[in-house]
Amino acid sequence: MRRTESRLLVTALVAAVGVTIPAAVRAQDLSDPQVAHVAVTANTIDAELAMLALQRAQSSEVKAFAQTMVDDHNGVNKQAAALATKLKVTPATNDVSTSLQKGAADARAKLEKLKGSAFDRAYMTREVEYHKAVLDAIDNLLIPTTQNGELRELLKTVRPAIAAHLQRAQRIQQSVAR
């Protein structure tokens, strides 16, 4: 992948979750330890937001979705941690993952002000946009950038989960909008 394309996709990913891409990231592709950190961060962010949803959501459908997010993202992170140990790779903090964390904190602050059906609608909207952005990043940034074959395979394994989450999130989003 050309660096210009990579830069645009990173920008799209981060913009989708409400933060701006640091200039330092624009000039380089991510190393494998950085890809690993972005992946772990993306999983952690969504699992933590789902914990909030389990406390605040009104709809049983939204709560069930949130429980799946907790289970799946924590499950994938366990698999990623096991692979990192095996490969002796230490996930490296980078500007993308730091920006993702900031965006997640902002999103959480907004959601914490809501409750009931308003929370359900805002949370599901966020989940739809987040999973779209992550799916796009997996396809067009993370997998093409990753050098290590096993790490790339893990990302490919995770992709169907993200696609499934997106499909379910879109259905629930329509349901809670009625």
Next chain:
Amino acid sequence: MKTGRTVAAILAATTAACAADARPPRNHVVEIRQFSFAPDTIDVMAGDTIRWINRDPVPHTATAEDTSWDSGRLEADGAWVMVAEEGSVVNYICSYHPNMTGLLRLRK
């Protein structure tokens, strides 16, 4: 004579088919791997046993779309067994990941 040979042939074929139908129950395995059922379609007969094994790191289910049966939550490396019955011909999904689909076809 020709008619007699034809009837005999039909009887022989029918007998063979009946013998095949009377086969003992078989065991089938469906692995849940990389967010899909493998194989995604299986042909079974009443009395056959189907075992679903979750090879993914996250929970899944095998749930009939008509809700006639449901594995419930299958943790990583968890398994669930069902014996096929008449009426088991159904599409099924993972209730957590509804884009995961499978099909049980009951053969008589």
